[in-house]
Amino acid sequence: MAAPQNLEQPRANTLNENFERERELSFLENLYLPEIFKALWYTLKQMFLPKVTLRYPEEKWDPPAIFRGRPVLVEDEGKERxxxxxxxxxxxxxxxISMQANEDSDDxxxxxxxxxxxxxxRCIYCGYCEEVCPEEAIVMSKDYDIVFESREEAIYDKQRLLVPKEDLKERLDFLRNYRNRQFGQFWDFQEENNIHSVRDRDREFNSGLSLVEMLEQQEHNDNVEAESPWAR
Ligand code: SF4
Ligand code: SF4
Known part of the structure; x- marks a missing residue:
């Protein structure tokens, strides 16, 4: 019967002289000085390279449009989309996210x-809300400078979330570009679709195509979508 393993005393480790993969250090390696000078030389070189750090918060970083900062609601002509x-x-x-819907028959x-x-x-800046929104009404902004002093302050209400669409132009343009590429010819994003009414949908929907033409168009669109690199 095999002897019980003594877990307190590992049989082989890097301090064991018999450890077969342990390498003998050379004289210079044992001195450590060459490695210290190498590190000093590297630090010295860095001192003369262009600076990439910012004096935050006096200097603010302007992130690119692809950046996912805090989610905001798009304000279009004075109200939320x-x-x-x-x-x-x-x-x-x-x-x-929590919300309560209401209706306004005059709108x-x-x-x-x-x-x-x-x-x-709670927000983890994943951007899923932006991905699924059919109205392009919630987008990820460039705002990364988020500070609160209490739990209550961390709950952003509608007024704090609303940002005029003009201030979000870069992100909205980025999304349009990205979505059009993602869906190929199939998805031609139209801003006027953002503000629509289900009530008026049938009245206003007139593609000018017959049913057969619409089916052919759909088949064509499906083929384009299948050939798109995004579909793979
Ligand atoms: S979906 Fe993601 S980005 Fe949007 S609110 Fe939730 S955690 Fe934040
Ligand atoms: S998905 Fe868009 S339209 Fe729907 S509730 Fe969220 S923000 Fe509003």
Whole structure:
């Protein structure tokens, strides 16, 4: 019967003289000085290279459009684009979004969020809310400078979340470009689709195509989508 293994005393480790893969250090390696001088030389070289650090917070970094900062609601002509469909709240992995829908029959958009909140302590900046939003109503902004002193302050309400679309132009243009590439010819993003009404949909929807032509168009679009590098 095999002797019980003594877990307190490992049989082989790097301090063991018999450890077969241990390498003998040369005289210079044992001195350590060459390695210290190499490190000093590397540090000296860095001192003369262009600086890449910023004096934050006096100097602010302007992130590129691909950057995912805090999610914001797009304000279009003085009101939110959001139609309170709830998709973003459903897709949000840490359940950071809560909202309540309301209706306004005088508004062509009909539905709007009575309240819309994002708990920024939960948000993980994944961007899923932006991905699923059918109205391009919630997007990831460039804002990374997020500070709060209490849990209550970390819950951003609708007023704090709303940002005019003019200030989000770079991100909106980036998304349009990215989505059009993603869907190939199939997806031609139209901004005017953002503000629409289900009530008016059938009245306004007229592609000018017969049913057969629409089916042919769909088949063509499906083929384009299948050939797209994004589909692989
Ligand atoms: S970025 Fe992600 S975690 Fe944050 S609100 Fe959107 S879906 Fe939720
Ligand atoms: S932000 Fe977009 S996905 Fe979220 S409720 Fe509003 S319209 Fe729907």
């Amino acid at each position: 959001c139609v309170a469909c709830g998709l973003c709240a459903r897709a949000c992995p840490p359940l950071a 062509p958009k009909e539905r709007y969020p009575d309240f819309f909140e994002i708990n920024m302590l």
